[in-house]
Every structure is written in C-alpha cells, then in structure tokens.
C-alpha cells in the first residue's frame with residue numbers, strides 16, 4: 461500500500477502487450493503501478509515479433525499484388541532502345557523495407573511508453589527479479605551493478621518468451637537466424653531455408669517467397685501448420701508449392717552449419733539442403749529462468765511456463781502471470797486480455813474468467829487463415845456436436861472478379877439449435893472477415909439469424925451468409 465495515497469502497489473515485470481495492458485488497467489483503477497522493462501515498452505511483440513513480421517508481410521503482399529496483376533489485365537513494361545516493350549523486374553529493396561519496419565516498431569514502442577506515462581505508470585528500465593512474493597529487485601545498471609527494490613501488494617509477471625535454440629543449429633545472427641535477427645539482412649536472401657512449419661515458419665516462408673527469395677521449408681510433420689484446420693493447411697501448402705517453394709514434408713533438421721558462402725541443413729535421414737541463409741522457427745521458450753519464481757514458491761510446468769488459473773493468478777495469491785510466460789495461449793491478444801483480467805482481479809474489480817474458445821486468431825500467409833470457436837477436429841473427436849458447411853471462394857462472385865482462386869468459408873453450427881459454434885476462413889484479409897463469425901459465436905447467434913443479415917452484393921462476406929443459409933434446418 462502506498463503510505464501517502466493509500467493506493468495498492470502493483471509491480472509489473474515485462475512491458476509487452478500483457479504487461480503494458482495490465483499497467484494501464486491498474487492506473488485506470490487508481491493503483492500505484494511500476495512497470496519494469498529491460499529492453500523497450502511494447503516488448504517482443506512490438507520490437508521483434510508481431511509488428512516487424514506483419515510489416516514485412518504488408519510489403520510481401522504488395523510485391524505479390526504486382527506479380528498477380530497480370531491476371532487482371534494490368535501489364536507493366538518499359539520501352540527498350542529499339543522501342544520494343546520489355547517486362548521490368550520487380551525488385552524489393554530489403555534495406556528500405558527493414559528500415560521502415562524497424563522504425564514503425566520503434567515508434568510504436570515510444571507511443572506506448574508515452575501512453576503509460578500519461579496514465580501515471582512509473583516505468584523503470586532494468587531487469588526485474590522476484591525476491592519474495594511481494595518484493596521485486598531490479599538491476600538497473602549494466603551487468604547487474606545497481607539495484608532498486610520495490611515492495612508490492614501484487615506482482616504481475618509478464619516476461620514473454622524467446623526463440624528456442626537447438627544446440628546443433630545455433631544462430632550466428634548472419635547466416636543462421638532466429639526471427640528476431642532477420643531484419644539485419646541487407647539483401648533478399650538468395651535461398652532461405654526455413655526450419656519449422658508452425659505459424660512462424662509458414663508466415664516467414666511465404667513472405668520471403670513473395671519478395672523474391674527461393675525458399676525451402678523443412679516441415680517435421682506430414683503437412684505444414686499441423687495444428688490448424690486440415691483443409692486450410694492443405695490450401696496453404698498447395699499455394700506454397702505452386703509458387704515454387706520447396707516443401708520438405710516429414711523432415712526434421714538434425715543440424716545446421718554455416719559455411720563460407722551459405723548454410724547446410726542436414727536432415728535426420730541424412731539428406732542435406734544447401735541455401736544462403738537459414739531461419740530457425742522451432743518454437744519458443746518462456747523467459748522464466750533466473751527470475752526467482754521457484755524460490756518464491758511459484759509453480760511452473762515442466763516446460764518452464766508459469767501455471768495460472770483463468771484469471772491469470774498463480775498458486776501464490778499476490779503473484780499473477782500473463783502472456784507467453786504463462787501456460788495459456790501465446791498470442792498478443794490473449795496476453796492483453798490476461799493483463800487486464802489479472803489487474804482487475806487483483807484490485808477487486810469484477811472480472812469474467814478468460815475463455816480461450818472465443819479467441820479469434822489469424823495466420824498471416826497469403827491467403828490468410830482465420831479461426832474462431834470449435835473446430836472440425838473437435839467435432840470429429842466428438843468433443844463438440846455440430847454440422848459443417850463449406851463454401852469455396854471459387855463460387856463467390858466478388859472473389860472471381862478479384863481473381864481469388866484459393867480459399868473457403870467453413871461454418872460450424874450446433875446440431876438442433878443451429879447456434880454458430882465456430883468457423884474457419886481462408887482468404888485474403890481473412891483476419892478482417894472472421895469478425896462476424898466471432899460476434900455470432902460470442903453472442904450465441906444462430907445460422908438463421910446470420911442468414912437474415914444483408915451482405916453487400918458482391919462481397920466476400922456473402923460466402924458467410926451462403927454458408928449460414930445452407931445450414932438452415934427444418935424444425936420438426
């Protein structure tokens with residue numbers, strides 16, 4: 461408790477989406493909030509992960525739009541000396557691209573910092589560590605020479621995660637890279653080998669392919685994006701292959717070595733893949749080591765994630781954990797929701813426990829994959845009961861006009877009631893199109909209610925209405 465104001469004292473360790481949102485919520489409720497951040501406000505989400513990757517993807521979309529414009533009758537040519545037209549090359553200036561995205565990231569970090577300061581949050585630059593469930597030490601000097609100590613009624617740990625490193629494929633920051641190191645490349649890599657075909661691997665493989673790199677994708681599973689809707693992943697894999705990507709299925713990388721001129725990836729079956737650069741996208745590890753958590757009595761999982769309940773509280777009443785360091789779902793949107801929920805709960809405000817089923821998520825490949833609610837696998841495994849309707853975008857008039865060939869809308873409706881229980885959209889800008897399905901899911905709307913809503917004609921959302929209409933059932 462702050463002795464002068466009587467406000468509750470809250471210390472937040474880590475200023476990514478989880479920590480920043482928690483700090484803002486605390487300030488809004490009148491708490492005395494101190495935010496400790498060792499690198500920059502916005503965290504990895506803003507500085508190395510979400511903002512740079514999605515900015516790179518915006519560039520990749522522009523490059524792909526130029527490539528695909530020909531199909532809609534747009535032609536680019538320059539006249540040579542003889543007056544005859546020549547097709548110009550589309551070139552991406554990677555230095556300019558990287559400058560732009562790093563500057564966007566830096567600016568967003570500064571904007572967030574200013575917003576927190578305006579709200580009254582005290583920001584301390586340094587590395588925080590728990591010394592008890594209500595005491596945090598911060599090393600503010602280089603190599604831990606200077607220390608500050610903070611008493612807290614509540615501590616919120618939001619320290620995020622870092623790229624997983626394999627001992628036989630250690631990143632050198634030049635040829636063998638993690639996703640945080642990609643933005644130092646001066647030129648579009650001649651041949652990028654991406655190890656790992658989860659969301660991170662798939663997004664970067666697609667983006668670099670679209671900006672002109674030759675790409676090989678080392679995928680340990682039968683298909684890329686193993687945790688996604690199988691039909692959606694199949695569309696993406698087909699698009700990848702059609703664009704010339706070398707997808708190596710059921711292939712695990714055993715080691716990666718840098719040579720004088722490039723990299724050699726040795727697969728577990730002995731095959732070797734040579735390229736100019738290698739991106740390691742083999743998952744993340746939580747930044748929970750050396751934080752004093754176990755010593756303070758906070759329970760961790762075997763993977764080092766902090767165990768939390770649905771309001772983000774750990775086994776210790778005064779300690780909460782939010783975002784990628786907790787054992788929930790590593791998404792920026794979830795980190796923010798947890799941050800807010802944790803702070804409200806700690807300060808005694810009303811909260812609803814977080815339901816992951818309602819989280820809309822998106823994979824920013826081209827086309828994108830957006831999902832919400834129960835999925836086909838849940839229906840097949842009989843965890844949920846529902847009917848499935850798929851409408852392919854090749855049947856959608858607007859998609860035809862726009863030259864969109866790949867993608868679909870898939871809707872799940874509960875048997876009997878017809879309530880929307882989930883959906884998948886594979887389409888350009890699926891991240892924007894999923895919102896009506898998310899609204900329907902959250903508010904328990906039925907397919908008949910959706911079918912009654914007028915979509916614009918012609919529009920991609922028309923396929924959502926079509927899927928809902930097809931799910932209409934006659935009531936006996």
Ligand SMILES: Cc1cc2nc3c(=O)[nH]c(=O)nc-3n(C[C@H](O)[C@H](O)[C@H](O)COP(=O)(O)OP(=O)(O)OC[C@H]3O[C@@H](n4cnc5c(N)ncnc54)[C@H](O)[C@@H]3O)c2cc1C
Nearest residue numbers: 474476477478498503504505588619620783784790791792
């Ligand atoms: C390539 C990539 C793309 C992604 N794209 C998306 C996307 O499009 N949409 C989406 O929702 N999610 C996306 N994610 C996931 C998203 O980045 C994470 O879920 C999000 O960053 C989690 O936020 P956080 O607050 O938990 O942690 P972080 O953003 O990792 O922030 C944690 C902060 O804590 C600081 N910190 C750590 N230890 C200490 C300490 N001891 N003392 C002080 N500070 C400390 C770190 O410096 C860091 O700034 C992506 C992830 C990756 C890898």
Ligand SMILES: NC(=O)c1ccc[n+]([C@@H]2O[C@H](COP(=O)([O-])OP(=O)(O)OC[C@H]3O[C@@H](n4cnc5c(N)ncnc54)[C@H](O)[C@@H]3O)[C@@H](O)[C@H]2O)c1
Nearest residue numbers: 656657658659660661680712713741742743790822823824
């Ligand atoms: N658009 C987004 O919202 C977005 C983008 C990126 C990441 N994320 C979040 O981050 C989470 C993690 O995604 P991720 O892709 O970073 O990690 P992941 O753990 O989901 O995928 C890593 C993949 O690498 C494979 N792998 C591991 N070792 C390998 C080896 N030696 N050779 C070949 N493959 C190997 C694994 O089998 C796995 O499929 C996502 O679930 C998501 O929550 C979100």
